[in-house]
Amino acid sequence: MQLTNETMDTKTTSSDSVNLIELSDSQINLSEFDPLTSSSVTPALNEKQQPVVRRPSRPPPPPPNHASNVKTRSSTTSGGAGLTSDLISLQLDKHDTEINAKQTLNESGVPSLFTLERNRPSFVSYVNDGEAADMHPTIIKSSSSSSAQEMKSQSSSFVSYVPDDSSAKLSRTQSLSTGLSQADRMDFASFEGATGQNAVTSKLLGQREELMQLFMTKRQDDYTSRKPFRLFAGTWNVNGQYPPDSLIEWTAYDKDPPDIYVIGFQELDLSKEAFVFAESSREDEWRKIAEVSLHPKAEYYLVKLVRLVGMMLLVFAMKRHQNHITEVMSHHVGTGLLGKMGNKGGVGVRFNIHSSSICVVNSHLAAHAEEVQRRNQDYADICARMRFSDAYGQSPRTIFQHDVVVWLGDLNYRIEKMLPDMVKECIDVGNYKLLKENDQLLCQLREGNVFKNFEEGEIKFRPTYKYNPGTDVWDTSEKCRAPAWCDRVLWKETAVLSRSTIKNSKKVPKTMTLKEYRSHGALKISDHKPVSASFGMDVKVINKEKYRVVYEEEIRRLDKMENDYLPSMTLSSHTVEFGDVMFQQAVLQSVELHNTGQVPCHFEFIGKFGDNTYCKPWLTISKPKGFVMPDEKLAIEFEVYVNRITASSLNIGSEKLEDILILHLVGGKDFFITLNGKYIASCFGSSLEALCRMKDPIQQVDQKLLLKWSKISVQDAIDSESSDEHTLQVPKELWWILDYLYHHARSQPDLFQQPGLHHELQEIQKCLDSQVPVTKGLNSLPGSSHSSAEALLVFLEALPEPVIPFCYYQQCLDVHSNLQHSKELLKTMPVHHRNVFNYLIAFLQELPKYEDKNGLSVHLIATIFAGLILRPQQRKSGIEARIEREKSIVFVERYLMNNLEEL
DSSP states (O other): OOOOGGGGOBOOOOOOOOOOOOOOTTOOOGGGGOTTOOOOOOOOOOTTSOOOOOOOSSOOOOSOOTTSOOOOEEOOBOOOOOBOOEEEEEEOTTOOOEEEEEEEEOTTSOEESSOBOOOOOSOOOOOBGGGGGGSOSOBOOSOOSHHHHHOOOOOSSEEOOOOOOTTSOHHHHSOOTTSOOTTTOOOGGGOOOSOOOSHHHHHHHHHHHHHHHHHHHHTGGGTEEEEEEEEEEEEEEOTTOOOOSOOHHHHTOSSSOOSEEEEEEEOSOOOTTTTTSOOOTHHHHHHHHHHHTSOTTSOEEEEEEEEETTEEEEEEEEGGGGGGEEEEEEEEEEOSGGGTOTTSEEEEEEEEETTEEEEEEEEEOOOSTTOHHHHHHHHHHHHHHOOBOOTTSOOOBOTTSSSEEEEEEEOOOOBOSSOHHHHHHHHHTTOHHHHHHTBHHHHHHHHTSSSTTOBOOOOOSOOOBOBOTTSSOBOOSSSOOOOBOOEEEEEEEHHHHHHTTSTTOOOOOOSEEEEEEEEOTTOOSSSBOOEEEEEEEEEEEEOHHHHHHHHHHHHHHHHHHHHHOOOOEEESOSEEEEEEEBBTBBEEEEEEEEEOSSSOEEEEEEOOTTOSSSSOTTEEESOSEEEEOTTOEEEEEEEEOBOHHHHHHHHHTSSOSEEEEEEEETTSOEEEEEEEEEEOOOSTTOOHHHHTTOSSOGGGSOHHHHHHHHTOOHHHHHHGGGSOOOOBSSOHHHHHHHHHHHHHSTTOTTTTTSOOOHHHHHHHHHHHHHOOOOSSSOOOOSSOHHHHHHHHHHHHHHOSSOSSOGGGHHHHHHTTTOHHHHHHHHTTSOHHHHHHHHHHHHHHHHGGGGHHHHOOOHHHHHHHHHHHHSOOSSOOOHHHHHHHHHHHHHHHHHHHTSOGGGO
């Protein structure tokens, strides 16, 4: 096959404004709602209006009863932010009503019974794992370090309770079901207390209860004590092997049985197709052997299992703790191609034990000694995207919104600047000091690039990688990998770290104490040795009598506050400027809310009249609802991110990066926040019909022409084939990428199996959008071959109409096993879609010729590209999606196995 510049031969070529807001007729005093007003004074209470005495409608509840049966929940989404830990079910005396509260420690050291915001990673995603391609991998920030992405300090007294929808971007697709309606908005002065007499009262009562949870959190030390527990954390890369008869040399190493086990496996299944389909027989085999290998001096039950391809995390606990382990949730993040392939990434489980919260992450980061930056990127992506949804209506929790975080796995950091023989010599003489000076993870920790504020035990054991399987002999294969401590266990105590920064705060005792950090050489089936860490852990336990006393005191304080004051709040700015925004490159800005009154301010973003949502689909608001405590400030973050769904309308100018948000202060006035940005048109997200009509880079094309070309339907394209319109045979941007990959990357190891780097993808996008390829000589693209390969996948996935149009999808599945019938079908496609299909297949047919180097078989290529070339307009799930996916793979595979002349 030859990919020549002849493919690029061409013949000679040749908005509506958005209604941002509607003001209701009932808004008599418009100056009160003027976003430019300088007055922040809250109107005084009418002198004739007598304050209403508020009293609790029922006696204060007793402390939580953990004996209730709490089901575990598995999260399939990522999104939101908010700091929480423990759910408490408060049984009310002689009432059927139940108050749900959250007990936590926030990063400023203030414990919380509800969701407190103090940090937010670089971006928030509310997308299903099945739609992970729409999730942006990282946020553009002034700091390039992953630690800057990991956390950003915020107010410690902010409560968020956004309902979570596990199947959609809740903050973007529906209004908040728990929010007050237009008729419900009233001043607190007219609220007659928690009488339960009407729907409005019930809603406001719920807000009082949420405030009570916040107040109780701040006095947590007055009613809790600490109880010692033991925790075992283990990790093992099993190299695709079947389990041995027992793991007891690893899991029952300690004399005393642990209260909790967290066990992580990597590379359970090494099959090439495993990272596309979820099923694996190895999961059940390894789970069973782990269960029977737990400490014989105690009885355990499985708290949670979560797996992503070869990564599996198991959590076990003693049966006697079963009634005290609550709010069990899981999530997984793939960091492979398109940000969703699960050959690399992480799986996580969070749970409460009594009133302490624990999050455990098992990760498998990018391989190869030179890929330090990619490993750092994987870590940052997991931190940013892993979310544990809250079934009780709160914002999803992040990894770091827990009392304790345990991170284990095959982190793949190597020993650098030393030859393999030198490393082995140091091991033989026990000179671990020199090795640790050149350990990549320890170097990155010292530089603050990853795992900021995490701790790791002193390494006193031999490197755990790489051995000849079945032996204690270092790798003698052709690659002869240098020994390294790839397998690690780290931990972080968020409460201790946060309180250390707060003046006049109480000294917080450490929750976690490392007992021993070791490897287990007796297990030899893999090229890795298992590692484990044994911890002592102090768990917070509630004293019921003290809890009741504190609750009564705080509810009286809340009653007094609500009667004496009205809410008052100011904004640091009423305008948010995002500047230039590019495809899949998030831009973040913030507005600071300042509570200038004497009572907590309850705020929420509400939709404009006639709108079902409170913001546009390209916008994410870090906290759509919440509280700000008196004299405290809270930064609300606004993130613009254009994905394949929103790019098309922005490219052609039918949609603008403009909006006006309404921030409603319950019991106070509304604030208006104006958003402005400029989207830079991109070939990513543009249609094939439009791209084939562009002689110049898209950024130099008149937007009216873009709009005209983008409106060309599949049928219009078929009807216009006989016209004299001069077009390109294939988009020049697609030709450029394929031409580069053909000449530079056909034999690249792990091609289309290893993701590119975010900053290189951004440079490739800029190049394609602002330049044209040369027709003589070789074209180059910035970055590595892996980044160019991922750019091709992103380009194909972002097409508004895929290579094989949506209307052909079902017909192609119907003839997936009949090559001749499928050929006849595809001949009826629009000419540009036919050209792109043939050109892409011709390129892909070249790759298996170098399978011994790039690892790409025909079946694997079909598995990777089938969902991009042939995809349904509406994504499906379950067994139906699996069957259709397999049919599409067979469809593409049959073309790859036939000569180009026969297509």
